[in-house]
Amino acid sequence: MNKVYSGADQAINDIKDGSTLMLGGFGLCGIPENCIAALVKNGVKHLTCISNNAGVDDFGIGLMLQKKQVRKMISSYVGENAEFERQLLSGELEVELIPQGTLATRCMASGYGLPAIFTPAGVGTEVAEGKEVRIFNGKEYLLELAFDADFAIVKAWKGDTMGNLIFKDTARNFNPLMAMAGKITIAEVEELVQPGELDPNQIHTPGIYVHRIFKGTGYEKRIEQRTIRKKS
Amino acid sequence: MNKVYSGADQAINDIKDGSTLMLGGFGLCGIPENCIAALVKNGVKHLTCISNNAGVDDFGIGLMLQKKQVRKMISSYVGENAEFERQLLSGELEVELIPQGTLATRCMASGYGLPAIFTPAGVGTEVAEGKEVRIFNGKEYLLELAFDADFAIVKAWKGDTMGNLIFKDTARNFNPLMAMAGKITIAEVEELVQPGELDPNQIHTPGIYVHRIFKGTGYEKRIEQRTIRKKS
């Protein structure tokens, strides 16, 4: 059972038009750059993308938007993207906005075999429209369903050939949650090692959740908001 | 805000008769030995203990049973304990049996602010009696409520003075889940270090969940089933 793929082109090769994809990352931090580039090259269309953000005009999922590959975005925040706005206003693109914690927890619920969660986020707002409200201990909660995707595409720091993954710093974000929610999960990693090289106590995503893994190359890791302080 | 306590006696000092305690561990693996010894010494009574198992006759929670400190056990498996059986049959002790995955997930739900979960475990069995059954995608699930405890008492491998915890091997088990579910969480650790000494990528329980921490001593780490193979 070989999970190791030669690269992004091979790993995403069977993704078909109309598929639902989860893409890890928060802003441009921890996004699967190699797979996004391969998807843009491959040209697959009518995608539903579940990702906390939609990239910027010329990076991240923004690159897929430029090529009009995305039919629907499911996100918590989609600012910083003029092409996104244009497509949304023209009706080419559909968007569904979900509170960030709800988005994260619905992914995790899928990987934990929990069909639904109750969350207070959105109670009394338009997010609650059409949803079941239930009171526990005097507080209102919305019923939100777990969600999975045809493919979850994540970026890790280190991985082994059995699919075990370790993430770095805040590049972890949605990646381990989406990794658990993919019918097929594809992981690109900065460093690919042999089984036994990662400390079994320190693995964030067990390989049982990961179906394909490859060593990514040429990470640009673009910074969205470069904030610094002066040395005094 | 000092979370560091001198030892188990001080850390458990304000636990009152009738309290509900969660105790980490699976069998005798990863149990908070120091706190259990301090509870036995302290003599606090009428406790409700939530723990996957009830120890053996002369170790773990078994020591508290000997002193008749426990009114009710909430566990998934309570074998290997003759005194337990005697108290149960005599009506001195009450027991509530919960499927192991349900027990674990109800603790986690508390730490994740999820008031309830849906699980298929126990559907169609006596565990389902009186519980709401709900169908998602054609499959039946039971509604089970999150649960917390007055005190969660856990054992970690390493911890820092801010309460961040790292567990070792299968001694992790219920410990990080219960750590999230305590109104007050007490952690005993084999090694207590200063902030910054633990890798922030590798912490299992963030200190925000931990209220008290101390360096335990004299760990016996008794083995329940010593199984070995011969060198050939």
Place this chain on the structure above:
Amino acid sequence: MALDKFQIAQRIAKELKDGFYVNLGIGIPTLVANYIPEGMNVELQSENGLLGMGPFPFEGEEDADLINAGKQTITTLPGSVFFDSAMSFGMIRSGKVDLTVLGAMEVSDQGDIANWKIPGKMVKGMGGAMDLVASAKNIIVAMMHTNPKGESKLLPSCTLPLTGKRCVKKIVSDLAVMDVTDEGFKLLERAPGVSVEEIISKTAGKLIVEGEIKEMQF
């Protein structure tokens, strides 16, 4: 002749496929690990929080922090992972574990299973069994066909309190291999030297016998 427990385990091992993640219960199921074909990649999950379980340790190398769900000292293999009990049952409930093998006191021809409680006896608890049977995609039961009194353990309906409903997919007993279908137990194979008539006579639940029933191959 009826199989012994090692042969039952050996026959079950033939159901393994390369790349499978497998949870083996206590008793006969544990023995299945000894018959994983050479070169086949099968990862063992232990529900107390380990993927990649290895054999028992050599004497003197036992580690109290490293046990399986049967509380036995064990070892790990390269690529193993530790996790907490919630994630462990998370991967079980979400169907990531390909195969679960466990023992049973009784199985019904509807696929119900009873293996945790005998009325009138001290109840030790269900442990992880109810989670496992309610969640697994594929459950094989390893069991003796009859109890020590010679009574069938494959019944029209279970007499003992259930562990799970309509969940068992396949049974490997000391006498036979059977699928559990919508119509009842379907006899697939018989133990070497055991007659179809003996299997019929020892199966109280509905048993479907169609065509020639071959002997098990090992």
Place this chain on the structure above:
Amino acid sequence: MALDKFQIAQRIAKELKDGFYVNLGIGIPTLVANYIPEGMNVELQSENGLLGMGPFPFEGEEDADLINAGKQTITTLPGSVFFDSAMSFGMIRSGKVDLTVLGAMEVSDQGDIANWKIPGKMVKGMGGAMDLVASAKNIIVAMMHTNPKGESKLLPSCTLPLTGKRCVKKIVSDLAVMDVTDEGFKLLERAPGVSVEEIISKTAGKLIVEGEIKEMQF
């Protein structure tokens, strides 16, 4: 004189207590970090997965893998922890974060808050704001008392789509400090040199003024 944004942040910092875990929103709330009293232990949570956030990095030390919820490059302090987004909102929902500070477009005298959407304008999304306001034990809103047209942002009820209902506990504006009570906004302090009359005239929602209203101390 009305406070500037730095003074608002400075006043909010007086609400911090030793040992607090705090989530600071984008904008004025972020500035609160600059006024944490010397020697007080306050841990900053960033909902993208970090506890123990430090100041911005020195030039040349930025790390693309280390950002806050505003996507700004940051640093960590000793004892920091990284976690995934589900655990991050888990600690928020379970009330482990002691204080949340965020901005608002409008607040009602019932404690409703609107800060994510303006009808007719491109909607960028609520990000984590709905989770934060629905979950936090203690929410302080940092805001200007009026909009650029001089209209009150403290209303009998919000006109914009809500982010959360009955959740705001306290407001620190450029003019005043107010609690949100069951009876409406309760004036606690006024900005130095700002009259109670001015605050009353710029508050459209119900404002309770009892006794002498002192000037804020810094």
